[in-house]
Amino acid sequence: MDRRSRTELAARWGAVGLALLAAFAVAALLLLAFSSSFASALGLFFLGPFKNLYYFGNMLNAGVALAIAGLAASIAFATRSFNLGGEGQVYVGAIAAAVVCAATPAAGGAPGALLGIAAGAAAGGALGWLSGFLKRSLGVDELISSFLASSAAVYLGDYLITGPFQDPSSNFQTTAAVPAAFRFAKLLPPSGLSSGSFVALAAVAAAWFLLSRTRFGFELRMTGLNAEFAKYCGIDTGAYAASSMAISGALYGLAGSVLILGSYFKAMKGFSSGLGWSGLAVALIAGRNPLAILPAALFFAYVDAGAKAVMVGADVSSEIVSVVQAAVFFLVTARALDELFLRRRRGGAPEASSVPGGFGGEPTKGDGGPGPGAPGAGGRA
Amino acid sequence: MKDGLDIAALLGDAVGAMAPTVFAALGGLLTELTGMLNIALEGLMLLGAFASFAVTAASHSLLAGIAGGVLASSLAAALFGLVAIKGKANEFIAGLATNLLASGLVVLLSAKLFGTKGVVSFSLPPLPRLEIPALASVPFVGAVLLGHDVLVYASVLSAAAVWLLVAKTPFGMRLRASGSGPGAMAALGLKPEGYRFAAVVASGVGCGLAGASLSLGLSAYVPNISSGRGWIALVAIYLGGRNSFGVLAACFVFAAAESYSNYAQGFLHASSEFILALPYLVALVALVAGTLWKRLRRKPA
Numbered sequence: 118m119d120r121r122s123r124t125e126l127a128a129r130w131g132a133v134g135l136a137l138l139a140a141f142a143v144a145a146l147l148l149l150a151f152s153s154s155f156a157s158a159l160g161l162f163f164l165g166p167f168k169n170l171y172y173f174g175n176m177l178n179a180g181v182a183l184a185i186a187g188l189a190a191s192i193a194f195a196t197r198s199f200n201l202g203g204e205g206q207v208y209v210g211a212i213a214a215a216v217v218c219a220a221t222p223a224a225g226g227a228p229g230a231l232l233g234i235a236a237g238a239a240a241g242g243a244l245g246w247l248s249g250f251l252k253r254s255l256g257v258d259e260l261i262s263s264f265l266a267s268s269a270a271v272y273l274g275d276y277l278i279t280g281p282f283q284d285p286s287s288n289f290q291t292t293a294a295v296p297a298a299f300r301f302a303k304l305l306p307p308s309g310l311s312s313g314s315f316v317a318l319a320a321v322a323a324a325w326f327l328l329s330r331t332r333f334g335f336e337l338r339m340t341g342l343n344a345e346f347a348k349y350c351g352i353d354t355g356a357y358a359a360s361s362m363a364i365s366g367a368l369y370g371l372a373g374s375v376l377i378l379g380s381y382f383k384a385m386k387g388f389s390s391g392l393g394w395s396g397l398a399v400a401l402i403a404g405r406n407p408l409a410i411l412p413a414a415l416f417f418a419y420v421d422a423g424a425k426a427v428m429v430g431a432d433v434s435s436e437i438v439s440v441v442q443a444a445v446f447f448l449v450t451a452r453a454l455d456e457l458f459l460r461r462r463r464g465g466a467p468e469a470s471s472v473p474g475g476f477g478g479e480p481t482k483g484d485g486g487p488g489p490g491a492p493g494a495g496g497r498a
Numbered sequence: 499m500k501d502g503l504d505i506a507a508l509l510g511d512a513v514g515a516m517a518p519t520v521f522a523a524l525g526g527l528l529t530e531l532t533g534m535l536n537i538a539l540e541g542l543m544l545l546g547a548f549a550s551f552a553v554t555a556a557s558h559s560l561l562a563g564i565a566g567g568v569l570a571s572s573l574a575a576a577l578f579g580l581v582a583i584k585g586k587a588n589e590f591i592a593g594l595a596t597n598l599l600a601s602g603l604v605v606l607l608s609a610k611l612f613g614t615k616g617v618v619s620f621s622l623p624p625l626p627r628l629e630i631p632a633l634a635s636v637p638f639v640g641a642v643l644l645g646h647d648v649l650v651y652a653s654v655l656s657a658a659a660v661w662l663l664v665a666k667t668p669f670g671m672r673l674r675a676s677g678s679g680p681g682a683m684a685a686l687g688l689k690p691e692g693y694r695f696a697a698v699v700a701s702g703v704g705c706g707l708a709g710a711s712l713s714l715g716l717s718a719y720v721p722n723i724s725s726g727r728g729w730i731a732l733v734a735i736y737l738g739g740r741n742s743f744g745v746l747a748a749c750f751v752f753a754a755a756e757s758y759s760n761y762a763q764g765f766l767h768a769s770s771e772f773i774l775a776l777p778y779l780v781a782l783v784a785l786v787a788g789t790l791w792k793r794l795r796r797k798p799a
Contacts, residue, residue, distance in 0.1 A: 199590060255786060257785055264729055268729070433606070436601075437602065446595030447595045450581075
């Protein structure tokens with residue numbers, strides 16, 4: 118790594134750090150505006166997650182799903198593709214895992230659980246693949262198609278849960294419960310933290326290995342870093358973009374199945390996790406490095422746990438999470454922040470083109486015409 | 499409704515239902531012409547719907563409510579524009595952030611102001627409707643074109659206004675130039691960023707009107723009232739060939755699909771989940787078909 122890129126990386130971290138601080142400030146402001154007792158709400162938000170093992174374990178458990186979802190979003194980012202279908206992919210993944218596990222004889226043990234996980238990943242992957250395929254074969258914008266397909270899938274999933282897969286013995290709109298034999302073991306009772314966390318760790322390790330140690334991963338990253346150059350080198354960039362969408366969908370599906378086998382044990386109607394959007398936030402903070410997914414996921418798990426503590430203990434609904442996430446999105450993606458830091462370090466105005474478009478792994482649309490919102494693209498053309 | 503398919507009633511429903519999508523799509527068309535894909539439409543519309551409902555509930559004035567919705571939505575759009583254009587942020591992420599912000603803020607405000615995250619409804623003054631008794635008995639015209647609320651007619655007039663603005667005024671020409679030739683524009687001493695920002699704020703105005711026609715039409719605020727219309731509007735911009743009358747036609751087709759699925763629910767006995775999924779599926783199929791069509795036309799056999 119040469120000096121210049123190190124400076125840029127430092128600037129990026131500075132900007133990310135600033136954004137995270139600002140996110141906490143936004144959270145505090147929201148509590149000030151929406152809670153009747155600001156001090157106690159603030160205490161609950163920041164310290165609630167550490168109050169006891171139960172809250173702490175639940176926070177870590179939320180981080181597990183967030184890490185897998187973040188990985189899902191970042192794999193698509195790696196080829197500058199946008200997978201906005203996470204919500205639907207998580208949902209179909211969860212339903213597939215729940216249904217397959219409930220239908221497998223309980224004597225199946227660990228292979229049965231693996232079957233469920235595979236079914237979840239396959240279901241999410243199929244949905245992601247659809248957008249990748251449409252992009253590659255017809256040039257249909259994957260950003261919109263993934264959102265539309267996933268929204269339709271959410272409603273069709275509702276139909277499956279309340280129709281063919283409804284648990285006849287339950288009064289709730291839910292699938293049958295997964296037999297205890299397939300559930301992940303609890304690691305920190307009474308909290309929800311389960312051995313599903315090893316799935317997340319394994320997924321992160323596998324993604325790191327795939328992206329940085331294999332030819333497939335190298336060519337995939339090349340597709341995102343400089344599609345023109347990659348094409349010139351004989352890399353089938355369209356195929357890599359399409360497969361990154363499929364892998365992304367499969368990881369979202371995996372997140373859904375881990376939620377089922379580790380936390381919920383059955384797919385309930387409308388258990389919309391918000392994971393599709395949170396995954397994007399995690400990926401954005403983590404940037405290109407899959408290993409950075411873990412701390413980024415823990416950050417959002419902390420914000421999430423704080424918001425839940427406030428919801429239970431004070432009178433503020435947990436939707437402050439999405440507003441805080443929005444603040445993080447705004448700030449992390451604003452290139453101007455980097456330039457602010459760069460300017461300070463270099464003591465002069467930076468050339469806009471020297472700012473890498475990609476630490477955040479943020480894709481800029483190659484086919485969006487003049488691409489005015491893509492200042493980073495100029496640096497690599 | 500009669501047993502057979504009442505085409506006039508169906509088309510009438512479609513005309514009555516298309517206003518939100520038309521307003522949002524016209525706003526989005528302006529940003530699209532400046533070269534930005536505005537995925538914030540959905541959130542802006544949601545914010546506009548909530549704000550216009552809340553202001554109308556407080557003031558009992560429809561005009562104040564519509565103004566409130568437009569103001570809230572434009573402010574959020576300005577924030578989006580500020581981050582995306584001034585802050586040089588990735589416009590897609592910034593758009594997502596705007597959607598997240600709107601969906602969270604609306605629930606927080608609803609809980610704070612109305613004490614519920616669910617459906618809120620008051621007896622608000624209804625939007626005035628266009629009734630012309632002399633024409634009401636004319637077959638088809640009466641059922642299809644008359645009796646809708648004023649915002650429906652306003653949305654159609656807006657399509658004409660946007661067309662005039664874009665095609666016939668210097669401002670419109672520069673707006674288009676900021677998308678197709680920002681470099682040339684800058685060389686002439688004009689600032690493409692300024693036109694982009696104006697277009698983003700205009701999309702906020704459109705989405706504010708879209709939201710107002712949703713919640714004021716119902717006299718209620720329902721969670722997630724925009725229910726994907728912002729995304730449908732994006733598809734409509736694309737299918738409409740970036741022309742305001744094309745956009746209008748595409749919005750009408752989507753509205754017809756929506757009212758047909760409402761109608762079909764009655765006799766098909768399809769589960770309501772299928773019906774809810776239908777607009778998204780129609781939009782997806784239309785997107786694929788539109789892309790295919792454009793490809794085929796570009797490459798004549």
